[in-house]
Amino acid sequence: QVQLVESGGGLVQAGGSLRLSCVASGIDFSIITMEWFRQAPGKQRQLVATITRGGRTNYRDSVKGRFTISRDNAKNTMYLQMNSLKPEDTAVYYCHAGDINYWGKGTLVTASS
Numbered sequence: 707q708v709q710l711v712e713s714g715g716g717l718v719q720a721g722g723s724l725r726l727s728c729v730a731s732g733i734d735f736s737i738i739t740m741e742w743f744r745q746a747p748g749k750q751r752q753l754v755a756t757i758t759r760g761g762r763t764n765y766r767d768s769v770k771g772r773f774t775i776s777r778d779n780a781k782n783t784m785y786l787q788m789n790s791l792k793p794e795d796t797a798v799y800y801c802h803a804g805d806i807n808y809w810g811k812g813t814l815v816t817a818s819s
Contacts, residue, residue, distance in 0.1 A: 708732040708808045710801045715813030720793055722817065726786040728801030728810060736779040739804040742786045744797035744815075755786060756804070768794075791817035 714726040726742070739758045745751040755775035756764045763775050774787040784801060795817050801810035 708803070708806070710803060710808055710810035712799065712801050712810045712813040715799060715815045717816045717818065718791055720791060720817050720819050722791050723787070723789045724791065724815060726788065726799055726813060726815070728784040730782045730784070730801075730803065733803060733806065733808070735777075735782040738806065740777060740784045741802040741804050742775060742784075743800045743802055744795075745800070745812075746794075746797040749797075751800070754799070757784065788815070791815075793817050793819045 709731045711729045712726060714724055716724060718724055737759050739756060741756045742754040743751050744754050752766065754766055754769055755773060757775045757777050765773060772788065772790045777784045796815060798812040798814050800812045
């Protein structure tokens with residue numbers, strides 16, 4: 707049974723930092739491309755960052771230089787380090803196993819102005 711469990715969300719002031727984690731089980735984590743998505747109220751879900759099994763990363767333009775995606779295959783865990791948070795980063799952040807299309811339930815990030 708595949709499970710993706712996010713944690714690390716919370717309320718921070720603009721300019722602050724958070725680190726999100728996604729722990730995977732029931733999958734061969736090390737060979738799967740993993741992604742972070744986010745969805746703000748009333749808006750469509752959008753891709754934030756991707757990390758391939760080889761560690762190649764890609765980011766949406768609005769988070770480049772502020773967010774860092776990483777993975778620890780030994781721990782079946784993916785991370786998203788978010789620095790210099792802005793109010794427009796406020797959203798529910800979701801972990802996604804790209805190759806097999808599984809989703810976590812999300813964790814809420816709120817950056818207050």
